[in-house]
Amino acid sequence: MIDPYYLQQLTIGISLGMVYALMAIGFTLIFGVLNVVNFAHGEVYTIGAFAGIMAIAAFGPPFLVIVFIVLAVGALAGFSLERVAFRPFRRFSDEASLKSRAMREATLMSSLAMSIIAREAMELLFGSEFQTIDIGYLINKPISLGPVTIVNGDIIIFVVSVLMLGGLQWLLKYSAIGLSIRAVSNNPLGAKYVGINTDRTIVLTFVIGSMMGALAGILVGLYYGAVFPSMGFIPGVKAFVAMVMGGLSSIPGAVIAALVLGVAESLSTTFVSSVWADMVAYLFLIVTLVFFPQGLFGARRERV
Amino acid sequence: MNVLEIANLSLRIGVQDILHDISLDVAEKGIYAILGANGVGKTSLMRCISGIYHPTGGEIRYEGKNIVGLKSHQIVDLGILQAPEGRQIFSNMSVLENLTIGGGPLKTAELDRVLGLFPKLKERLKQGAGSLSGGEQQMLCIGRALMRRPKVLLLDEPSLGLAPMLVRFIFDLVEEIRAQGYSILIVEQNAKAALRIADRAAVIEGGKIVMEGSAKELASDSRVADAYLGGHVAAH
Ligand SMILES: Nc1ncnc2c1ncn2[C@@H]1O[C@H](COP(=O)(O)OP(=O)(O)O)[C@@H](O)[C@H]1O
Ligand SMILES: [Mg+2]
Numbered sequence: 001m002i003d004p005y006y007l008q009q010l011t012i013g014i015s016l017g018m019v020y021a022l023m024a025i026g027f028t029l030i031f032g033v034l035n036v037v038n039f040a041h042g043e044v045y046t047i048g049a050f051a052g053i054m055a056i057a058a059f060g061p062p063f064l065v066i067v068f069i070v071l072a073v074g075a076l077a078g079f080s081l082e083r084v085a086f087r088p089f090r091r092f093s094d095e096a097s098l099k100s101r102a103m104r105e106a107t108l109m110s111s112l113a114m115s116i117i118a119r120e121a122m123e124l125l126f127g128s129e130f131q132t133i134d135i136g137y138l139i140n141k142p143i144s145l146g147p148v149t150i151v152n153g154d155i156i157i158f159v160v161s162v163l164m165l166g167g168l169q170w171l172l173k174y175s176a177i178g179l180s181i182r183a184v185s186n187n188p189l190g191a192k193y194v195g196i197n198t199d200r201t202i203v204l205t206f207v208i209g210s211m212m213g214a215l216a217g218i219l220v221g222l223y224y225g226a227v228f229p230s231m232g233f234i235p236g237v238k239a240f241v242a243m244v245m246g247g248l249s250s251i252p253g254a255v256i257a258a259l260v261l262g263v264a265e266s267l268s269t270t271f272v273s274s275v276w277a278d279m280v281a282y283l284f285l286i287v288t289l290v291f292f293p294q295g296l297f298g299a300r301r302e303r304v
Numbered sequence: 305m306n307v308l309e310i311a312n313l314s315l316r317i318g319v320q321d322i323l324h325d326i327s328l329d330v331a332e333k334g335i336y337a338i339l340g341a342n343g344v345g346k347t348s349l350m351r352c353i354s355g356i357y358h359p360t361g362g363e364i365r366y367e368g369k370n371i372v373g374l375k376s377h378q379i380v381d382l383g384i385l386q387a388p389e390g391r392q393i394f395s396n397m398s399v400l401e402n403l404t405i406g407g408g409p410l411k412t413a414e415l416d417r418v419l420g421l422f423p424k425l426k427e428r429l430k431q432g433a434g435s436l437s438g439g440e441q442q443m444l445c446i447g448r449a450l451m452r453r454p455k456v457l458l459l460d461e462p463s464l465g466l467a468p469m470l471v472r473f474i475f476d477l478v479e480e481i482r483a484q485g486y487s488i489l490i491v492e493q494n495a496k497a498a499l500r501i502a503d504r505a506a507v508i509e510g511g512k513i514v515m516e517g518s519a520k521e522l523a524s525d526s527r528v529a530d531a532y533l534g535g536h537v538a539a540h
């Protein structure tokens with residue numbers, strides 16, 4: 001018989017992993033189309049959380065309405081980010097420069113700059129401490145399942161994430177925009193020859209990835225009751241690790257890696273203090289980079 | 305009647321002059337062949353037409369309208385499609401996805417027509433495009449362009465690296481699709497075969513057109529014969 005404690009930790013781990021997965025997808029999609037890392041992705045997560053609690057404070061809408069507001073704000077954040085920090089560095093359009101090293105380095109700096117600006121702006125506006133959230137909106141109501149106690153947030157996070165991931169898979173497989181995203185990831189020059197509007201595809205990739213990231217932010221914010229301007233940093237690092245473990249541009253890879261990471265972290269608190277749990281991610285990253293430089297699923301990966 | 309007119313086109317990338325004062329006209333339902341050694345600028349010219357490179361001077365007129373400055377997807381929407389050098393297929397996507405992508409909702413009539421031209425692809429629709437042989441990838445690349453019912457078809461070295469039997473298949477195909485009413489601009493190293501199917505042709509050297517005329521004239525020109533039809537080139 002498994003100790004109920006472990007089942008409980010497993011549940012928490014899956015919730016954590018799902019959130020990392022939502023965030024890792026943003027990284028992965030963007031890396032797919034541009035071969036760049038978006039360092040402002042953690043701030044999109046924070047913006048999502050703030051948008052959600054501001055909506056709650058302003059007019060206390062039902063949960064589903066909050067989700068839609070957060071998705072809309074995430075979409076807007078992704079759109080603006082691409083315009084300001086990425087598009088200006090994409091002036092030339094041959095295959096040599098769409099994914100060039102110079103562009104990678106330039107956007108690395110510009111997205112980092114946007115991340116710092118966004119975080120500092122939020123600290124100026126809201127202060128750096130935890131924001132107060134209407135208790136009624138927190139998703140930490142205990143639910144007893146026999147010997148195991150979980151919270152309603154575990155279920156909400158699971159359901160919302162599965163819906164988002166399923167929706168994304170459908171989008172990538174069957175919709176015109178999804179096919180365009182896959183085509184640009186696979187061969188950006190080829191995409192131009194078939195008449196795909198690559199600029200539009202790239203901006204929509206940012207929009208979709210940022211919607212997922214913003215949603216992850218509000219879910220975690222309401223799960224822990226902790227929303228503050230620098231909340232995006234640690235999950236950003238974790239999601240980045242999941243992307244690398246998953247093979248940089250494989251969505252299924254990133255999702256599996258994120259779940260492994262979440263569960264490993266949550267179970268590790270049994271053995272070490274929770275301060276050290278964050279180290280699990282870094283350990284995974286180092287092991288991956290040393291032993292599986294192509295990612296854990298690198299051998300036969302499909303990009304996006 | 306010319307469907308595509310290139311007038312005094314020049315291209316400079318960085319400090320390098322790649323194309324200089326290129327002028328040529330592709331007649332409606334004609335086949336125009338561009339010949340030349342490696343690295344003379346043939347692919348760069350084709351990229352200018354498709355809006356991948358932006359020329360630094362001159363005009364490209366399609367049905368009388370200058371298309372220089374349009375984005376690549378706008379040029380595709382006008383009906384100018386290219387089977388580019390290196391094929392540029394989507395190796396991680398299925399053959400079917402490669403054919404239908406970018407074209408809006410799936411048009412089964414178009415698909416049937418293209419698969420009729422390339423029966424080999426029909427057996428492999430669900431397969432990943434990366435697993436196709438070189439010849440099949442070339443068919444996919446041309447088929448992908450034909451799916452859009454182009455008015456002008458640009459072919460950049462379609463026979464490169466193919467076995468002799470496939471080379472013949474490709475050239476027969478080009479003649480066949482011209483008969484169906486397409487206008488074709490083809491870049492080829494296989495000068496003999498290209499001049500046989502073309503109406504007009506030009507020879508490019510160092511980014512400039514050094515010879516231009518009807519395919520017959522060029523085929524019987526001694527300089528062309530020496531440089532492109534004799535020796536190892538004709539051995540293709
Ligand atoms: N993006 C580019 N940047 C710099 N030089 C280029 C670029 N594209 C082509 N060139 C140069 O232009 C010349 C012609 O190349 P290309 O058009 O590919 O020739 P061809 O197709 O006739 O073999 C070559 O010297 C090549 O190095
Ligand atoms: Mg070439």
